[in-house]
Amino acid sequence: xxxxxxxxxxxxxxxxxxxxxxxxxxxxxxxxxxxxxxxxxxxxxxxxxxxxxxxxxxxxxxxxxxxxxxxxxxxxxxxxxxxxxxxxxxxxxxxxxxxxxxxxxxxxxxxxxxxxxxxxxxxxxxxxxxxxxxxxxxxxxxxxxxxxxxxxxxxxxxxxxxxxxxxxxxxxxxxxxxxxxxxxxxxxxxxxxxxxxxxxxxxxxxxxxxxxxxxxxxxxxxxxxxxxxxxxxxxxxxxxxxxxxxxxxxxxxxxxxxxxxxxxxxxxxxxxxxxxxxxxxxxxxxxxxxxxxxxxxxxxxxxxxxxxxxxxxxxxxxxxxxxxxxxxxxxxxxxxxxxxxxxxxxxxxxxxxxxxxxxxxxxxxxxxxxxxxxxxxxxxxxxxxxxxxxxxxxxxxxxxxxxxxxxxxxxxxxxxxxxxxxxxxxxxxxxxxxxxxxxxxxxxxxxxxxxxxxxxxxxxxxxxxxxxxxxxxxxxxxxxxxxxxxxxxxxxxxxxxxxxxxxxxxxx
Numbered sequence: 001x002x003x004x005x006x007x008x009x010x011x012x013x014x015x016x017x018x019x020x021x022x023x024x025x026x027x028x029x030x031x032x033x034x035x036x037x038x039x040x041x042x043x044x045x046x047x048x049x050x051x052x053x054x055x056x057x058x059x060x061x062x063x064x065x066x067x068x069x070x071x072x073x074x075x076x077x078x079x080x081x082x083x084x085x086x087x088x089x090x091x092x093x094x095x096x097x098x099x100x101x102x103x104x105x106x107x108x109x110x111x112x113x114x115x116x117x118x119x120x121x122x123x124x125x126x127x128x129x130x131x132x133x134x135x136x137x138x139x140x141x142x143x144x145x146x147x148x149x150x151x152x153x154x155x156x157x158x159x160x161x162x163x164x165x166x167x168x169x170x171x172x173x174x175x176x177x178x179x180x181x182x183x184x185x186x187x188x189x190x191x192x193x194x195x196x197x198x199x200x201x202x203x204x205x206x207x208x209x210x211x212x213x214x215x216x217x218x219x220x221x222x223x224x225x226x227x228x229x230x231x232x233x234x235x236x237x238x239x240x241x242x243x244x245x246x247x248x249x250x251x252x253x254x255x256x257x258x259x260x261x262x263x264x265x266x267x268x269x270x271x272x273x274x275x276x277x278x279x280x281x282x283x284x285x286x287x288x289x290x291x292x293x294x295x296x297x298x299x300x301x302x303x304x305x306x307x308x309x310x311x312x313x314x315x316x317x318x319x320x321x322x323x324x325x326x327x328x329x330x331x332x333x334x335x336x337x338x339x340x341x342x343x344x345x346x347x348x349x350x351x352x353x354x355x356x357x358x359x360x361x362x363x364x365x366x367x368x369x370x371x372x373x374x375x376x377x378x379x380x381x382x383x384x385x386x387x388x389x390x391x392x393x394x395x396x397x398x399x400x401x402x403x404x405x406x407x408x409x410x411x412x413x414x415x416x417x418x419x420x421x422x423x424x425x426x427x428x429x430x431x432x433x434x435x436x437x438x439x440x441x442x443x444x445x446x447x448x449x450x451x452x453x454x455x456x457x458x459x460x461x462x463x464x465x466x467x468x469x470x471x472x473x474x475x476x477x478x479x480x481x482x483x484x485x486x487x488x489x490x491x492x493x494x495x496x497x498x499x500x501x502x503x504x505x506x507x508x
Contacts, residue, residue: 059452063161063168063290066453067140070171074133096230099192119186120465120472122241123194124173125229127201131222135202136167138209156208158352159246162289162376163204165263165451166243169464170200172455181454184465191231195472197240199226199260203249216252223253235259239475241468245287247273247372254278261471263287263464266374267396273372281396282474285467288398288449288460289376291383293356295450298443301385304360305439311339311427313362313386315355316377317370318344326391327368329418334366337424342366359384363435364410364427368392368417382408383446387438389427391417399463401470403448407441 060066111117143157172180173187188194201222206215226232232240237259244250244262254262255275262284268274296304318331334340341358345351355377359365365381369392381388388409397405405411410430417423447458455461 059450059454059456061291061295061450061452063164063451064140064143066171067136067167070167070453071133071136071140096191097234100234103192118184118465118469119182120184120468121188121193121195122173122185122198122465123188123191123196123231124170124198124200125226127199127222127225130218131201131225132170135205135209139205142209158292160204160208162292163245163249163265164290165245165287165460166200166202166204168290168451168453168455169243169263169461170198171453172461173198174200175454179454181457182462182465183457184462184469194231195239196261196468196475197229197231199240199242201226201243201250203244204246207246207249219250219253223256227256261285261468261475265289266372267394268372282471285464285471286374286396286398287464288379289374290451291379291449292352292376293359293380293384295383295446296360296385297446298440300360301439301443304385307361308363308386310341310358310362312364312366312389312424313341313358314366314368314377315341315343315345315351315358316375318342326414326418330366330368330391330423333418333420334423340424355380356384359386362386364389366391367409369395378409379449382442382449385439385442385446387435387442389423398460399448399467401467402463403445408438408445 060069139157139160172182173185177186191197203219206218210218226240227237237257238261240257240260242250242254242257242260242262244254245265247265247268250257255278258278262279264279264284264286266286267279267281267284312334314330314334316327318327331342335342341362343354343358345354359381363386365377365384365386365388367375367378367381367388367390369375373392373395375392378388378390390405390409390411391414393414397403410427412423412426416426447456448463449460450456451460
């Protein structure tokens with residue numbers, strides 16, 4: 001049926017043309033998308049898009065690189081050193097207290113979990129630039145030109161990096177909320193809304209990079225500036241956060257701020273760095289050192305597994321003071337033993353490379369006490385995938401209320417560690433399956449010790465605020481008690497003054 005064949009051909013022709021047209025359109029769309037930049041991508045490979053379509057940077061864990069970016073972004077934010085208090089707050093000391101009472105009462109009845117709820121509300125003081133930006137610029141401009149060493153030979157700028165927790169916390173708090181990722185804390189701009197007050201003073205940079213007398217003068221100025229604030233006087237500083245992560249920093253005046261929440265490397269049970277009653281776990285918070293080596297992620301740990309031929313590695317100062325005297329005893333016991341590498345070294349550029357290489361070639365990394373019970377190399381070992389062997393009897397660790405260090409480290413008493421042959425026998429008897437399990441846990445736990453910009457959920461910045469939430473009830477309790485005592489004292493003084501005045505007038 002020739003007519004039927006022609007009819008079928010005609011009916012297929014429009015379908016074929018439609019298919020060809022669709023194919024051509026698809027080809028044009030493909031070519032256009034290939035040559036045109038995606039609206040969700042950035043020409044800068046270091047940026048991503050926030051869920052609300054705001055550009056954000058990929059996590060940067062290098063202090064120097066992050067600081068460069070931060071100062072560039074905040075260059076226009078630098079202002080004069082004038083900090084103005086409102087006339088109302090200046091002339092009516094009780095006004096702030098009344099506002100805080102009203103705000104907290106509203107939260108009490110509106111939030112069923114108050115005061116345990118997140119996010120924590122933090123007011124960041126807008127301090128004069130000599131306490132903040134000027135010190136960051138001082139570090140930035142002198143970083144590559146200086147070879148300053150401390151009295152024991154440690155590179156000054158490396159020490160500042162290891163204790164740069166003040167930078168990482170502040171940098172996260174002051175960026176626009178649209179660029180922040182943490183949900184545990186929010187910055188507020190009204191003091192009456194705050195749970196806590198953050199003091200952004202770079203105590204470590206000023207200690208190491210300023211002349212001694214210049215540093216002490218700046219410390220006194222910072223002390224006066226903070227203690228003049230109405231919020232400080234209201235609580236006597238109990239709801240204020242003071243970063244003093246290096247044990248030498250702010251030392252000349254910090255006794256006047258002992259009520260504040262100090263951010264510390266450890267509690268220093270030796271008593272060499274902090275006076276009795278200045279620091280304790282119920283008040284203060286321990287933060288990890290900033291790692292001095294590059295992060296070895298799960299892929300890196302897997303790739304280096306076959307290269308870890310050294311049983312036990314240590315690189316650092318072999319002689320220390322106070323609790324660190326255990327080091328010389330361990331050196332005497334372990335030096336020359338098979339499978340052990342012990343090296344004298346500092347945290348300089350060459351030292352960083354040597355430490356990183358040694359840790360990635362080792363199964364275990366020795367972490368004895370330093371001048372204080374803590375040591376920066378513990379956190380270097382964690383992010384290197386090297387199982388820490390902690391020999392420090394009085395050590396308090398960061399975020400212990402959240403993290404279980406038994407899953408990622410071995411704890412050995414000082415008395416056992418120095419017994420002839422005991423430590424190496426102990427390490428050699430650990431089953432390969434247990435080693436592998438700890439190593440896998442290290443890969444998971446490392447994120448908790450990597451400071452970054454932007455700060456990441458479950459990173460150390462995030463855990464700081466989660467730990468603070470646990471302290472908040474106690475902080476508020478002590479603040480209320482101190483206010484009550486101050487008020488009672490004022491009332492007594494007023495009564496005594498009135499009595500004295502009436503007595504005087506009676507004699508006239």
